[in-house]
Amino acid sequence: MKTVGQVVSAKADVSVHTIVETASVLEVLQVMAEKNVGALPVVNADGQLVGIVSERDYARKGVLKGRSSFATPVSTIMTASLVTVEPHQGLEECMQLMTDRHLRHLPVLEGGQLVGMLSIGDVVKELVAEKESLIQHLEQYIRGQ
Numbered sequence: 288m289k290t291v292g293q294v295v296s297a298k299a300d301v302s303v304h305t306i307v308e309t310a311s312v313l314e315v316l317q318v319m320a321e322k323n324v325g326a327l328p329v330v331n332a333d334g335q336l337v338g339i340v341s342e343r344d345y346a347r348k349g350v351l352k353g354r355s356s357f358a359t360p361v362s363t364i365m366t367a368s369l370v371t372v373e374p375h376q377g378l379e380e381c382m383q384l385m386t387d388r389h390l391r392h393l394p395v396l397e398g399g400q401l402v403g404m405l406s407i408g409d410v411v412k413e414l415v416a417e418k419e420s421l422i423q424h425l426e427q428y429i430r431g432q
Contacts, residue, residue, distance in 0.1 A: 289413055291381060292374025295395055295403035303401055305330045308337055312349055312356040312364060315340055326392040328401055329365045336394060336401050338365035343391075371396045372405060382410050 295301065306315050306327045315327060319342065326341035340361050348364035349356060371394045372381055381393060385407055395403035 288377050288379055288417065290374060291372050291376050291378065291393075291395055291403075291405055292397075294378065294409050294413055295374065295405060298403075298409070301403070303328065303403055305334075305401070306340065306361055307332065308360065308362040308365070310361050312345060312354070312359045312361055315361050316345065316356060324404075325406070326404070328394050328404065329361055330401075336369065336371075336396070338362070338367040339369060339392060339394060340365040341392060369394060373397060374402065378410050378413055381405060382414070385410065 304318060304322045304324065304327060306318055306329055308329050308331055318327060319325065326339055328336055329338040329340055331337045344364045344366060345356075348354070349359060354363070370384065370388055370390060372384070374395060374397050385391065385393065391407045393405045394401055395405055
């Protein structure tokens with residue numbers, strides 16, 4: 288099983304897109320659309336990770352509460368109680384964490400610094416590839432190859 292670091296470094300776009308906590312929710316939505324991501328790490332003025340904001344946060348804490356996306360700062364709707372992982376951790380552990388805590392995105396920290404984002408899609412993709420490889424090996428074994 289691969290580690291978080293192996294998966295994050297193998298992504299086509301390894302840069303981590305962030306948003307400052309004072310940005311408006313509209314700005315968050317624009318960046319998410321532009322970068323084709325479902326969540327963004329939120330940082331303070333010093334660049335320190337202070338939360339994460341997702342499309343779900345926008346729906347539940349923004350739209351459903353009648354907040355204006357123009358006037359509402361992201362800090363109002365972000366999730367501040369962060370669950371993070373480190374590059375050395377395994378994908379099985381991350382999958383369990385995501386399942387238990389109902390998370391779709393995990394910020395990846397190394398030495399306290401944000402180095403990537405792991406999504407449930409990343410985990411599923413790797414698990415499917417791993418199972419396909421196992422099936423291939425078993426088929427070859429059965430055929431005596």
